[in-house]
Amino acid sequence: MAKKVKTVIKLQIPAGKATPAPPVGPAVAPHLNVMEFVKQYNERTASQVGTVVPVEITVYEDRSFNFVLKTPPAAELLRKAAGVASGSATPNRAKVGTVTREQLRDIAQTKLPDLNATTLEAAEKIIEGTARSMGITVA
């Protein structure tokens, strides 16, 4: 019989550099020993240092856990596609970059499994909203 799920913890943290400090500690410590998770996360994401690698940890009733690494946040993929270091602080006024419709579709395709969307069109709409909120225009 499958193990009973107790909770699911979602984090967006820098690859290879997790520490017991927040946000990891307060989210993980009530359920698991933080260092057991930190060590495994850093080991699995060591090759992706410099990016944010979201993780979803499933904690079971018997206190065992496993985790899956997710695709990078849409904002990170958008920044890379637009070739900008960071989003705009005032996105409704100052635009920082542009992505093409095709780049947007690629990102939507990448993110589709992790989004609350069933079709590529719906995923594209979500990603486009995120792009605009960062001051990135879709051309």
Place this chain on the structure above:
Amino acid sequence: MKWVELSVEVHPEAVDAVAEVFHLHGTGGVAIDQPIEVDREGELLPTFVGHPVIKAYLPMGSDLAAQEREIEEALWHLQAFDLSPVGALQRRELDEEDWANGWKEHFHPLRVGRIVIKPTWREWGPKPDELVVELDPGMAFGTGLHPTTQLMLSALQARVRPDMRILDLGTGSGILAIPAAMLGARVTGLDTSEVAVEVARANVAANGMTERVSVERGSIDAVAGRRFDLVFANIIAGVLVDLASQLAGALELGAELLGSGIIDERADLVRDAFVAAGLEIAEQQREGDWWLIVARAPA
């Protein structure tokens, strides 16, 4: 250390946009509380229920108020894109103590062969021949819950002999150094983490092993020129590969290196590095995704 937790409820579509606002303002990552649903068997249902809550943390400091104001402003800007949070930005202060001890209630005594790892806050009626290690890992690695630590505990008791000189690189909580000392060895524990050094020293003292275990901050360079009868290195694959030749250089003729913390997909790299450093692979054990590799120096 004190922190401020900023949290905000959002629509699922707004998760990445709001998380980005926190990333931009230097919170070092976010946690996302997504309510879950499980069926009667305890299996997770693949549905989204309710609104996720995004939580980010800032250390208490002088420019905190300004940072909070900037975050609030940036969240406000999101309304122009229909991504504004569902609720207001919530704020609460919390202390490291508030979460640091939460996991302790799930940490129970663990027996591996003769060695019993006993959390200091648990009771244990020892049986004859058992070595009971009193342990409070604090924020350091090494509770015995991780498969690599269990592999090491099992391997070390088959090898440690009285008066052996042992190096424990990456000593963590001292979970390996202390039982080795109880078996009669003299152990040098090293760790690059200051937290680990403090925790390990406290555990060594609590077990009355200060005569047999010394713990210092540092890596393998700290024992350059010294040779040991047995070396423990329960770290991670990347570090074992980088330090392979120095680890080999710390072994007496015919002595063994117990390398662990090695995840399956990188085990070959570690084996190759050990062999390239002139060692012979003497034994290998696997537990789940994790390997222990025993490498021996030429006699």
